[in-house]
Amino acid sequence: MNNNSTFVNWFRDSSPYIHAHRHRTFVIYFGGEALLDDNFKNLIHDFALLNSLGIHLILVHGIRPQIDNALKKSKQSSQFQNSLRITDKHTLQCVKESAGLVRVDIESLLSQGVANSPMSGAELRVVSGNFITAQPLGVIDGVDFQNTGKIRRINNTAIQQQLDLENIVLISPIGYSPSGDLFNLSAEQVATEIAISLQAEKLILMTEQSFQSATGELIAQMTTEETKQFINQESQLASSTQHALKSAIHGCQSGVKRVHILNRLIDGALLTELFSRDGIGTLISSTQFEFLRSAVLSDIPGILELISPLEKKGILISRSPEQLEINIADYIIIERDGLIIGCTALHPIKNSQMGLIACLAIHPDYQKSARGNQLLEQLLKQAQQKSFTQVFAFSTQSMQWFIERGFSEQEATQLPTHLQATYNPLRNAKVLRKQI
Ligand SMILES: CC(C)(COP(=O)(O)OP(=O)(O)OC[C@H]1O[C@@H](n2cnc3c(N)ncnc32)[C@H](O)[C@@H]1OP(=O)(O)O)[C@@H](O)C(=O)NCCC(=O)NCCS
Structure with a gap:
């Protein structure tokens, strides 16, 4: 059997x-x-x-x-x-x-x-x-x-x-x-x-x-x-x-x-x-087989394929293709031999010098090889270039991963006003914050 x-x-x-x-x-x-x-x-x-x-x-x-x-x-x-x-x-x-x-x-x-x-x-x-x-x-x-x-x-x-x-x-x-x-x-x-x-x-x-x-x-x-x-x-x-x-x-x-x-x-x-x-x-x-780059509109089907199983499990918040399209400039991806195997986004928070890290995912076949880390490092670099003072992430199952990378947990009630609108208390995700 x-x-x-x-x-x-x-x-x-x-x-x-x-x-x-x-x-x-x-x-x-x-x-x-x-x-x-x-x-x-x-x-x-x-x-x-x-x-x-x-x-x-x-x-x-x-x-x-x-x-x-x-x-x-x-x-x-x-x-x-x-x-x-x-x-x-x-x-x-x-x-x-x-x-x-x-x-x-x-x-x-x-x-x-x-x-x-x-x-x-x-x-x-x-x-x-x-x-x-x-x-x-x-x-x-x-x-x-x-x-x-x-x-x-x-x-x-x-x-x-x-x-x-x-x-x-x-x-x-x-x-x-x-x-x-x-x-x-x-x-x-x-x-x-x-x-x-x-x-x-x-x-x-x-x-x-x-x-x-x-x-x-x-x-x-x-x-x-x-x-x-x-x-x-x-x-x-x-x-x-x-x-x-x-x-x-x-x-x-x-x-x-x-x-x-x-x-x-x-x-x-x-x-x-x-x-x-x-x-x-x-x-x-002739070119690098695997590389990290900014996402473009044609990457949306590949990103959806990567994140859909995680959305179904409630690990990531659901996103429609339209939402991805509007915010595609915030996304970065890891492409390997034409396949998208990793993605994440840094959304700027309105009227502030802060950002929200979202939609972080590495394909299960490629985890534990520092790719998640590589994406995070790239976002932190971008946050620095944009003169952000701090970045946030909401997580239901990966808080420890963020904590081990210098984030600290914070009460949802203390979130900046513009972020509170995006926080769903029913999901009860942990709020993680990192000073830049
Ligand atoms: C979290 C995630 C992005 C990490 O990607 P990765 O490429 O495997 O990460 P890295 O290789 O940089 O780090 C691997 C280390 O993190 C640990 N790790 C992986 N997932 C973890 C989790 N959910 N919580 C705590 N630690 C985790 C691994 O055990 C490994 O540590 P070790 O080498 O000491 O065993 C990936 O596991 C993933 O896509 N998870 C599902 C989606 C998710 O939870 N996204 C976060 C949403 S906020």
Whole structure:
């Protein structure tokens, strides 16, 4: 029974994400290392599930370890310059072999449909092709990169046609030139340029590691500026991870809405990231993911959604959309990834140098992380700027919270005259006051 209700709750909680992701285009990159892992079949099952949920998938695979193995077998090695492989004639042969083998392996795994397996009944259609036109990287600082290439053009119309038919598009890091030459490309760059060119909803780069802060916690989000600093500070980053982070910055700066960096080694990372509130990876965005700002009229539906459950419980006084509209300039909010997760207001009290703090709420999923404090601090700053001498708050269940932040309790009968009109004795809220 307990397990059953956990499952039901989990499934219900996922439904907003299922609706939101349907018919969206996701570009997912994973390195050649993924194919060498016993868990790769799980990742394939997850791709199949995403496809079944109506997500338009473009999979871009890497082939670095496969090229290294092929070179090793023939007792050869590659030369690198600035962590980029120089693709000479022999290496190019290894690139062709590796790309062919990896592609066929992925196609065969995606074609499974054994009864009682997670792929049963999936009947996926996978399409690969010459979607990328490339050109030589050329000679840089006197070094000829030979058949290492860069992307010249992406045939996004052809890719889109395949997505519209609900086919999974599988792309190898290889580009073709009009003169019939073949070029070895960076798979991360291929994924990023495709995401930019198709204006994909998400670019997901699966790397071989997670990113931790100095205190050992997962870094859940970084702006592009923070990502640049992170690359400069972290001397231990694998070069493939550096490629991924640099691609993420480029993707964000070129209009991809969301770039997620996920640790491929965590089984189920993709599903957790896409179908749970806080995910498991690092989200890179060009602007701050969560920020505090003044409210505007278009925030009213979001504010109402946040405060309605508290109004129903009598914790906050009920406000109509019209009241919010009239006083919207008094409100500040915390926006996180497009959702309003916190709000409060400082209403000036007529004919006085005093203010009333009202409508303070933090979404239950985001409480206890100093967000309430952050809103209060901001209001106290505003009160100071407006030369208020004191601020008040009415509270039925949070008086202790205010007291711990320097407020003191006061009798309702001693309220300033203009505030007495807004105080409802039937509600019997505690009156809290703070000197500015
Ligand atoms: C009150 C509220 C805004 C605090 O937001 P928050 O972001 O969780 O607050 P902070 O992270 O800054 O502070 C967290 C601390 O306050 C404590 N706290 C939270 N709610 C409290 C309450 N109602 N009374 C007393 N202490 C409270 C927490 O236990 C925590 O203390 P701890 O770390 O010592 O355990 C939030 O709990 C909320 O939205 N509550 C429902 C609405 C409400 O009561 N609004 C006030 C109307 S006047």
